[in-house]
Amino acid sequence: MAVRQDIHNSEIPVLCRSCEARHKGVCGALTTEQLVELSRHTTKRKVEPGTMLVSDSETVDSYANVLAGVVKLTKTLSDGRQQIVGLQFAPDFLGRPFKHESSTSAEAATPVRVCSFPKKSLDRMIEQSPELGHRLHVQALNELDDARDWMLTLGRKTAAERVASFLQLIARHGDPEAESEGEVSFDLPLTRADIADFLGLTIETVSRQLTKLRKDGLISVENNRHITVFDLAKLERRANI
Known part of the structure; x- marks a missing residue:
């Protein structure tokens, strides 16, 4: 052999x-x-x-x-x-x-x-x-x-949890070895319309939830596509994972 x-x-x-x-x-x-x-x-x-x-x-x-x-x-x-x-x-x-x-x-x-x-x-x-x-x-x-x-996720989670779950999914695949306490940055692979489709939400709801995560200090958003997650563990708790 x-x-x-x-x-x-x-x-x-x-x-x-x-x-x-x-x-x-x-x-x-x-x-x-x-x-x-x-x-x-x-x-x-x-x-x-x-x-x-x-x-x-x-x-x-x-x-x-x-x-x-x-x-x-x-x-x-x-x-x-x-x-x-x-x-x-x-x-x-x-x-x-x-x-x-x-x-x-x-x-x-x-x-x-x-x-x-x-x-x-x-x-x-x-x-x-x-x-x-x-x-x-x-x-x-x-x-x-x-x-x-x-x-x-689609059947039981709230809109806020769905959006957080999506960001966690992309963050983990972008950097599987990322430390929960560290920052993770990535570009969104989907448009707002596709994210809404994937999550079973409206585009407006997706945008509102991203804004809320930003105002709560969990993420930053640059050029509408580049996301920085400041604390992956906090995001996962927000996603109810």
């Missing part, structure tokens, strides 16, 4: 050596030989905000790792109304193994970098590598847990 090598092994493809998904994402389960094979069919690209990465009900012929940026997942009703149902961050896996059609749309909410590869290549590796299948299973379960947590 092939043994996976560390980042410094020259046999690992160049494009994989410093990749976040290589170490924390699903590709970390691949052997050196599998990485070499997958890299032959891999494409890295940058996409601008608003670019559709996957369309609802589209035939799935490729997967991707999110390397940087934020991707929003949406569902569309028959009359055209849409709902943001989730967000994906680096190094999340974009795609749904074992399905022939996508069930959600995936759109770049910010400038995004992705690493794409053919579905058939990874499906073959899933059959060969139990650890790869396990990592994909774990990510699916984590996404299920996140969806259940968000159901609680």
